[in-house]
Amino acid sequence: MPNRDKIRFLMVGGFLGAGKTTALAALAQRLTVQSNRVALVTNDQAFDLVDTQILRQGGFTVGEVPGACFCCKFDDLLSTIEELDDREHPQVILAEPVGSCTDLVATVIEPMRQIYGQRFELGPFTVLLKPSHGMKILSGRPAGFSPQAAYIFEKQLEEADIIGINKVDRLSDDQRRDLRTLVADRFPKKRVLELSGRDGTGVEEWLELLSQERVETEEFIEVDYDTYAIGEAELGWLNCQLIVEGTVKFDLDTILVALAAKIADRLRDVDAETAHLKVLGEGGEASGLVNLVDSNHAPELSVASRASCERAHLVINARVATAPEILERELRAAGMQLADEHNLHLDWRSVQCFKPGRPVPTHRITGTA
Known part of the structure; x- marks a missing residue:
């Protein structure tokens, strides 16, 4: 998969509770089996992140960027990757941003491509959809969050190259169909996958898509940072x-x-x-x-x-x-x-x-x- 002269950078976003860590562990395992050296970078607004400990207990090489999202700690993200490169020489970096973060194409992916393109090779950006809240938010029903927090959820999906409907092993056939319909109606141009990190559903197809080069961004999403800030602060x-x-x-x-x-x-x-x-x-x-x-x-x-x-x-x-x-x-x-x-x-x-x-x-x- 990776260009041997560059580190392959794959970022997987999604709202809080979307199942990013489990999905990334499944992805890292598949990549390792294919003889790739893989490292992961986790991210949180605070310290003592459970995800980091779980991944390390699973035998993975993991760096952590605490204290704010990747977009606000971009330099820390780069230094963490450099530390991993010095120790482990990974060919692939899997990055998991904070679940309340959006606008990641403009603030992480494009800076990686336009400023540090000689160092990194970028794959498609996946956003995992959390079924329990996704069904409610995309259908306009109350989900327990403010409109501003729901705004973040929807903006995350809007900027994805790939939308992964995650945890499908817990959904009925009707629920899967309804979610796919909601996503297709709202985001008709997106590539949509059904995934489960727990039982492996869709992971091989996902891996194949991630082996492709990311298409250059043509349209950047508009983000109201006032609304975004209110949503996070709630x-x-x-x-x-x-x-x-x-x-x-x-x-x-x-x-x-x-x-x-x-x-x-x-x-x-x-x-x-x-x-x-x-x-x-x-x-x-x-x-x-x-x-x-x-x-x-x-x-x-x-x-x-x-x-x-x-x-x-x-x-x-x-x-x-x-x-x-x-x-x-x-x-x-x-x-x-x-x-x-x-x-x-x-x-x-x-x-x-x-x-x-x-x-x-x-x-x-x-x-x-």
Whole structure:
């Protein structure tokens, strides 16, 4: 796939909870089997990103750009890739931007092509569509987000070269058909794939498309940065670590699911729509992961630890449509409920809770060279 003289740069975007990390892991595995040296770069508004830890536990080489989106940390993105190149000499970089970010063609892809084209070879830009919120937003129904946050969701799809309807293994045939119809009606010129990183649906076809050279951008999307900034700022962002200790051994997976369920219940009670909640737990050498991608579904144990322990280290990432102070209050209250019911002690550490600031891209190129 890659030009041996350049690093192949493939970026995969999509809204919070779209399944980017799982899909990228499946893609990286396929590329590795084809004898490519692959590295991944994750991105978040804060530190302590669950995605980075999960990918590293999967055996992948991963760099991280924390503190803001790729567009606002473009120089950090480049330096992270350079560090990976010095250590591992990857032929392919898979980049996962923040799920609330858009305008990535003008602020990341075009700067890569027009300023650093001698260093990078660009493939098509994929945006993964999150079915649960996508069905509602594209059909004009309430999705639990403000119009400004929904604006980001739609702009992400508008600038994609490839739209991947993700997590199709969880959809019925009717749901798949309805989503494809909605996407085709709204974005008739887009290449649309049905994908699942979990069971591999569509990944080979996706890989074939990504082996092609990206067609030069002819029309750049218009982005109202005031609307964009309001939409991002309406999402509360929380990353934290905590130590869970019991007087006797506890089942780690049970505790992870119970904590996520209590957080979800409390957020639902205050009408706060969850964009994504991840709870990673490590007990000894075993790890478990629980995901929640909206308020209408129960938390899912995505990775089972099958561990019994007296002490565990948890990392929580939550992206929720509410004020940061409400998010932190409800999360801590859920933790207290869990501790009382299971006779546990929680030691909260490294809590970061905030709303993202206005995006200020390092570069924004909206014309061809």
